[in-house]
Amino acid sequence: xxxxxxxxxxxxxxxxxxxxxxxxxxxxxxxxxxxxxxxxxxxxxxxxxxxxxxxxxxxxxxxxxxxxxxxxxxxxxxxxxxxxxxxxxxxxxxxxxxxxxxxxxxxxxxxxxxxxxxxxxxxxxxxxxxxxxxxxxxxxxxxxxxxxxxxxxxxxxxxxxxxxxxxxxxxxxxxxxxxxxxxxxxxxxxxxxxxxxxxxxxxxxxxxxxxxxxxxxxxxxxxxxxxxxxxxxxxxxxxxxxxxxxxxxxxxxxxxxxxxxxxxxxxxxxxxxxxxxxxxxxxxxxxxxxxxxxxxxxxxxxxxxxxxxxxxxxxxxxxxxxxxxxxxxxxxxxxxxxxxxxxxxxxxxxxxxxxxxxxxxxxxxxxxxxxxxxxxxxxxxxxxxxxxxxxxxxxxxxxxxxxxxxxxxxxxxxxxxxxxxxxxxxxxxxxxxxxxxxxx
Numbered sequence: 186x187x188x189x190x191x192x193x194x195x196x197x198x199x200x201x202x203x204x205x206x207x208x209x210x211x212x213x214x215x216x217x218x219x220x221x222x223x224x225x226x227x228x229x230x231x232x233x234x235x236x237x238x239x240x241x242x243x244x245x246x247x248x249x250x251x252x253x254x255x256x257x258x259x260x261x262x263x264x265x266x267x268x269x270x271x272x273x274x275x276x277x278x279x280x281x282x283x284x285x286x287x288x289x290x291x292x293x294x295x296x297x298x299x300x301x302x303x304x305x306x307x308x309x310x311x312x313x314x315x316x317x318x319x320x321x322x323x324x325x326x327x328x329x330x331x332x333x334x335x336x337x338x339x340x341x342x343x344x345x346x347x348x349x350x351x352x353x354x355x356x357x358x359x360x361x362x363x364x365x366x367x368x369x370x371x372x373x374x375x376x377x378x379x380x381x382x383x384x385x386x387x388x389x390x391x392x393x394x395x396x397x398x399x400x401x402x403x404x405x406x407x408x409x410x411x412x413x414x415x416x417x418x419x420x421x422x423x424x425x426x427x428x429x430x431x432x433x434x435x436x437x438x439x440x441x442x443x444x445x446x447x448x449x450x451x452x453x454x455x456x457x458x459x460x461x462x463x464x465x466x467x468x469x470x471x472x473x474x475x476x477x478x479x480x481x482x483x484x485x486x487x488x489x490x491x492x493x494x495x496x497x498x499x500x501x502x503x504x505x506x507x508x509x510x511x512x513x514x515x516x517x518x519x520x521x522x523x524x525x526x527x528x529x530x531x532x533x534x535x536x537x538x539x540x541x542x543x544x545x546x547x548x549x550x551x552x553x554x555x556x557x558x559x560x561x562x563x564x565x566x567x568x569x570x571x572x573x574x575x576x577x578x579x580x581x582x583x584x585x586x587x588x589x590x591x592x593x594x595x596x597x598x599x600x601x602x603x604x605x606x607x608x609x610x611x612x613x614x615x616x617x618x619x620x621x622x623x624x625x
Contacts (some may be wrong), residue, residue, distance in 0.1 A: 192264075193214075195212060195213045196214040197212065198213070198267055198596060199214070200238055202236075202239045202240065202456070203237050204272055204282060205282070206282055209272055209273065209275060209282075210272065211271070213269075214267060214268065214270075215233060215235075215284070216235065216268075216480070217233035217240070217266065218233065218235065218262070218265055219231055219295075219321065220232040220234040220239060220263075221261060221262065221304055222260060224246060224257075226245055226246075228243055229244045229257045231243075232241070232279075234323070237497075238456065239325065240280070240284060241279055241282075241284070242283065242284040242285075243286060244289070245285075248286065249288070250288075253286075253289055253295040256289050257289065259397075261294060262290070263348070264292075264295045266291055268284065268286055268290075269287050270285050270287045272284055272457040273278055284426075296318075296598050299320065301321060302324075303320055303321075303324055304564065307375055311611060315611065315617060318616055320613070322615065329454075329458075329462070330612065331603070333458070333601070334456050334613065336449055336450050336453050336454055337446055337597070337604065338597075339449070340441065340445055340449035341402065341423055342623045345562070347473070348438060349398050349527065350397070350400045351399050351400070352399075353385075353392055354401065355385040355386075356382065357406075358382070359380050359382050359406070361575050381406035381407055382405055383407055383601060384405055385405075385424050386526065389424055389592060390555055390587075391582045393426050394582060394586060397426065397429070397588075398426075398428065399422045399427075400423070400425040402422075402424075402597065405422050407453040412619060412621065414434070414611075415599065416619070417610055417617050417618060417621050418620060420598055421597035422597065423594070423595040423596075424593070424594045425438065425592050425595050426555075426590060429589060431554045431589065432539065433517070433537040434508035436474075436540055436542075436552070438472070439514070439552070439595065440470040440471060440542075443468065443470075443512065443600070444469070444470050446600070447468060448467050450604055451467055461605055463604075464604050465604065468512050470522065472511075472512045472513050472514055473509065474513065474514040474540075477515050477516070477517050477518045481493060481503075482517055483516070487504050487507075489501070493519070493522065495522070497520075498625075502548070505546065506543075506545035509543065510545060513543050514541065515539075515540065515541045516539065517530065517539065518539045518540075519535060520537040521535075521539045522534060525556075525568075525571060526555050526556055526565070527539050527555065528556050528557075538591075539553035539554075540552055542595070543602045547599060547602070549600055549603070550593050550594060551593060551594060552587070552592055553593075554590065555590050555591060557587050558583075559580055559583035562580060562583065563580060587617075598613045
């Protein structure tokens with residue numbers, strides 16, 4: 186039955202992706218972007234989109250007024266509209282349900298020619314996609330990625346706060362290289378040289394002397410020349426540090442966090458996962474653990490002998506992934522290849538109380554027990570060719586009482602790649618920054 190002539194208040198406000206069969210026969214109004222237009226003459230089909238999903242609206246030209254026909258004749262894709270109509274369960278419709286359109290209001294007209302095809306019917310390169318990122322993000326599949334990311338952020342905070350961690354914010358403009366590396370962005374800081382932070386490492390270690398358990402989710406920067414599917418210049422890191430814990434303790438925190446995140450996403454983002462074609466399986470803790478030495482042995486058994494003492498390269502990790510197909514830890518790396526703040530093993534100082542969390546061949550997190558003895562920390566700085574004087578503000582904290590502590594840093598975007606099954610880290614960053622891209 187036609188609902189024309191109803192007042193504004195008599196229409197139920199709905200969202201395109203939430204127009205469900207239980208609304209059959211109800212007058213509703215929805216806002217959205219025009220995703221597609223199919224004009225068959227007597228009938229005009231609009232596919233409206235917002236962050237909740239899509240809804241088909243069909244207008245019968247013979248049953249609407251001249252003002253509605255005028256808008257339909259000039260409508261462009263990506264224009265913003267408000268539509269009034271009646272919900273109808275229609276098995277033959279594209280989505281199984283549609284709206285019989287009665288009125289339409291044009292709220293914002295989009296250009297007739299767009300530089301990017303939002304429907305995805307025309308394939309585009311990564312460069313084209315990123316050049317027109319806002320339009321690219323409007324694709325339902327890409328919107329789904331960042332709705333999932335929102336749940337991941339919330340789940341991480343929920344879990345860590347439940348474990349007694351306090352969220353902190355540390356400086357992103359620093360005077361000294363946190364990890365002593367060369368991959369730093371220099372900043373002209375009022376005539377002095379400063380750097381963009383690679384990690385919150387030293388600050389979070391100092392903060393355990395105040396709050397005992399801290400975490401930070403924030404942006405960090407690495408001026409690496411690498412241009413791969415998993416490297417960018419600005420990334421989001423999830424970092425924790427905890428007093429009175431060692432590397433095994435924080436490994437357990439990490440694996441339980443991952444399980445918690447997967448559960449939340451599986452429960453709350455089913456529609457988005459379906460849109461991405463992802464069947465998300467929640468992993469079980471504890472995750473398998475292999476030592477660095479065991480990893481080298483496995484590589485040797487595969488005919489890929491590797492000299493002890495070097496870091497595991499991508500080619501090594503891809504081979505290990507043939508055996509380790511899910512999440513797993515690699516532990517006890519050589520002390521010489523780890524940062525100066527990582528604790529050497531008491532039984533064998535050549536090895537460290539360190540670990541990497543892997544998913545197949547992709548490194549997601551790195552952590553370990555930290556050095557809590559000032560003299561050992563100074564010695565490790567010197568062994569790595571660093572000047573202890575440059576770290577005097579940090580080493581001074583050890584004179585104020587530094588407990589045994591441990592922590593890790595988790596690459597947020599890399600975890601999101603695993604959850605969404607994306608193979609390029611740029612897919613899971615709203616506006617990526619790499620060595621070739623500074624805009625938009």
